[in-house]
Amino acid sequence: MAILGEIRKRSWLLLGVIALGLFAFLFNADTFDKIFEKNPNVFGKVNGEDITRDEYNDQLMIMQQQAQQQGQPIKGLEEQAWQILVQSKLIKQQFEKSGLTITDDIFWSQLQYDPMFAQNQQFYDEKGNFKLNELKSQIEKSQAERPEDYAFWLKNKKAIEYRMMARMLFGNITSGITTSKKEAELMIKFRDEMANIDFVKVDYLEFSKKNDVKVTTQDLADYIKKHPTRFKATASRNIAYAYFPAAPSAQDDAATLAEINKLYLKGTDASNGAENFQNTTNDSMFVELNSDVPFIPQYVSPNQIPAGLKDKIATATIGQTFGPYKEQTLYVVSKLLDRQMKPSDSVSSSHILIAYKGAERSQATRSKEEAKALADKILAEVKSNPAKFNENLKQSDEPNAVERNGSVGWTTPQSSFAPGYLSFLAAHKKGDIGLAETNFGYHIIKVDERPESIKYKIAHLAKNIKASDKTENQVLTQATRFIQQTQGKSFNQFKNLAEKNKYRFDNPKTVGRFQGNLPGIGTDKDAEVIAWAFDKKREIGDTDIFTVEGTGDRIVAYVVGKQDEGLADPETVRDQIEPIVKNKVLAKKILEKINAGKYASLDQAAKAFGTTKGNADVNLFNPSVNGAMEPRVAGAAFGAAANKLSQPIEGMTGVYLVVKKSVKTNKLPGDVKQISESITQQNSQQFTGAFMKSLQDNADIKDFRIDVWDKTAQQ
Incomplete structure (x- = not known):
């Protein structure tokens, strides 16, 4: 099996x-x-x-x-x-x-x-x-x-x-995605043509400093209605919470240290103090019975050793103990059980590939039997005289084998190599030469380098530093007082009180019924908090307190909002779309002012808005205007008549007025065939995700x- x-x-x-x-x-x-x-x-x-x-x-x-x-x-x-x-x-x-x-x-x-x-x-x-x-x-x-x-x-x-x-x-x-010659030629044109423009940009950020704009909930809702597919929402809840961790106190820390010192120096209660971590004759059993971390029988490399032990282990004697030292939330005592030189998993190797007709990626015409006979012959020569390995590289069916001396570089058992090749490397040491068969053919393999490194076998006696019952009760009192103070209060009052008292506060806003975890917490109570928030009886403003099993931490949750299936609630996605909507509101004000001014030149527009006239080279393939990506501006530049003031253009970072001065062509490398292949490959790579999203959006x-x-x- x-x-x-x-x-x-x-x-x-x-x-x-x-x-x-x-x-x-x-x-x-x-x-x-x-x-x-x-x-x-x-x-x-x-x-x-x-x-x-x-x-x-x-x-x-x-x-x-x-x-x-x-x-x-x-x-x-x-x-x-x-x-x-x-x-x-x-x-x-x-x-x-x-x-x-x-x-x-x-x-x-x-x-x-x-x-x-x-x-x-x-x-x-x-x-x-x-x-x-x-x-x-x-x-x-x-x-x-x-x-x-x-x-x-x-x-x-x-x-x-x-x-x-x-x-x-x-x-x-x-396989049916292709790029026509005309499409490739058009893309080359977009890439190579460069329009030189003079422009005036009324920057949204600068304009907003003198023209205060507030984005209302209705502004957000109007934007969402224009993009219903993008903002299709499943049922969710806007949840806020204050988190009260039952962090171990200084007394809890001292108690854990005393506990591990007793096991280390004085002995266990079960042995009446006779057996401790220093004198035990069965380290693995002692750790399994008394440690909060299991015994690990494997040898480990120096980079896998705890930080508190790294600088001591190299000169330690077998049986020597170290500690107690603190490692994150643990007190640890460690004992060196053994050290050995072990071969590395990383191997550098070279090979001569003898392929045959029908092997993967093979262009050889020889039969499999002929390939095996030739591989055996080369192997015999190379084993009798390793110097002949390089001489026989000219018979290798791998491209550029001679130039690379047959090297495949460094590999590990996780490398994406043929299993037969990796199996050979796993079983051989530096200098070994042998034959392996894969779906590519027969390989005469030479192990060039397989370094050894020192590894250690260590027993760790560890104890978690946990909060005591007294500490947990103090946290419960604190959380209970907070929920009493915030019951029936607004979300802002809940938030302000949590921040005033420096409690850990978060508001994930959009929490799905079946997402299971609350962002920023990750406890065994997350699913219960979410289920509570989705209860049919739950109302906005409801609060409750939850206890995290094992740690004694408390969560005080608050229902800020409820989102049913349909379009997203505007306030829930405010952080996501407010900058976009704000720019659109600003653009509307700027456009109204430009249209009212009826400016005949860029200089008039620049003076009216207190800005300066700029110049830039833009193209459609990379529509950057002085560092800002502005595809509409680039499109307008190529579509406008030469030396004529354009209509206002609502861009990504501001509203533009443009005058096209000239268009020049800079021929870049890449012919129609290369561009066509590149576009086809890019479209194919993007297709699957877009196709899947389209299916789901329209289902x-x-x-x-x-x-x-x-x-x-x-x-």
């Missing part, structure tokens, strides 16, 4: 350009049956296609396992799980509309290119061949002997199929999860 076990370790649910982590919250089927009269299993719809309870739970369970295996939090990832499912449905729908299918043969033939397999050499043999038959055999065997592994495989198989659909769909569409997506959560909580 080695391969299936590896799949359990690497169950990435990637989907083409989608790579998201997830959290598991499993809804109870019985509860659903009580809530809904019809379709109790439907959590949402994408263009009419159901997202079922089973799909959601399967997705979340797999991702929860992945997060646990990687030592990551399993909370706060529900929204990303939902997005994976939505995008998977959209990909599948487009895939089927395109008339594409994934047959059984296609699935197995394409499996090795899936990220779960392609990025892990465990799925390949020493020759670099994908272990497909072994995988199939284990899957068939698990169906009868290990049904839990087989069920896990089926869930992953569905995710893999979605990724295949994405790869095939995007591959088919992007009919219904999310029933909030109703499900609220109704479930009421049962």
Whole structure:
């Protein structure tokens, strides 16, 4: 079950350009049956296609396992799980509309290119061949002997199929992206032509200093209505909070230091003081029983040693102890158990590649048998006389092998090299020469450098410096007093009191129901605070207090605003769009003044606005005007008649009046073919993300999860 076990370790649910982590919250089927009269299993719809309870739970369970295996939090990832499912449905729908299918043969033939397999050499043999038959055999065997592994495989198989659909769909569409000769010629023209202009710029920032402008909520709302797709919003809450950390006091610090000193010098209670960290004969067991940090049996390099120990370990004797010293929130005592010279994972090597017809990227005409015979012959010569390695480089099928002396540089086990090549390096030392087979052919490999470095085996006895019950009670008193003072008060009063008392304060503004984590906190209570804020009974101005498990920290939360699904609440996105809207309000005032003045020249306009006339060279490919990106100004410059005053141009940084003086052409390197290829490549790279966003923006997506959560909580 080695391969299936590896799949359990690497169950990435990637989907083409989608790579998201997830959290598991499993809804109870019985509860659903009580809530809904019809379709109790439907959590949402994408263009009419159901997202079922089973799909959601399967997705979340797999991702929860992945997060646990990687030592990551399993909370706060529900929204990303939902997005994976939505995008998977959209990909599948487009895939089927395109008339594409994934047959059984296609699935197995394409499996090795899936990220779960392609990025892990465990799925390949020493020759670099994908272990497909072994995988199939284990899957068939698990169906009868290990049904839990087989069920896990089926869930992953569905995710893999979605990724295949994405790869095939995007591959088919992007293969049709081309650039015409006329388009390339036009782009060259945009790139090479330069217009010289005189201009007057009424800068928004300078104008606002003398013309105060307030951006109202209605101004923001009007801008949002003009860009509905950009500001499509899911349900969210504007939450503010004051955070009261139960930081250990000086007395708590002293108590922890005394505790570790006792274990270090006087001994444990279980041994009646007879065994301590200095005299123990079983260091690993002593650490496991008495430390807040587990025993690590591996040897570590100097850069992995705690800062408080680095300058002492090099000259220490085996068995010598150090400490107690402080490392972040820990008191630590360390004991040197052993030191050894160990080979580095980094290897410098050279090779001679003998390819054959059919090998990857090969242009050779020799058969595989002929290639093996030639590789054996060269290997025998080089092993008998290593000096002949360079002489035989001329027979290598790798481009520029002679010029580079066959060198591939430095590699590590994580390098993106053929598995067979890396397996050879892992098993050999400096100076070794041997033969390895990969999907590129046969390699005569010489290990040029494999440095050794000293590594240490160290036992660490550590104790967390924690807040005592007394400290936690003081924090509770402080938080309780604060919530009493702010209940029924406005948001500004809540904020001002928190800042006046120098409490930690934050206002994330837009918090989604299933995002799980509050920005800036990251505690086990975040999800509970969010659920509280989304309760149907919750009103703006409500407050509550929450206790963080394990630390005793307190969170006092305040509901600032409520956003239902639809267009974004203007005040929620004020920070994002206020500068843009303010410039538009300023531009309107400037344009009114320019139109009223009816200026006949740039000099008149400059005098009226108290600014100066400028000059710049601009082009359409890089529309910069004296350092400011102004595409509208560049466009107007090329569109205006020579030596004629333009109409006012509402730019990014100000309102411009322009007079085009001349146009010249500076021919830059790059012919039509090169430009065409470059544009095509750039468009292809940008397409997948834009296409996916377009599908999602225009899809009919219904999310029933909030109703499900609220109704479930009421049962």
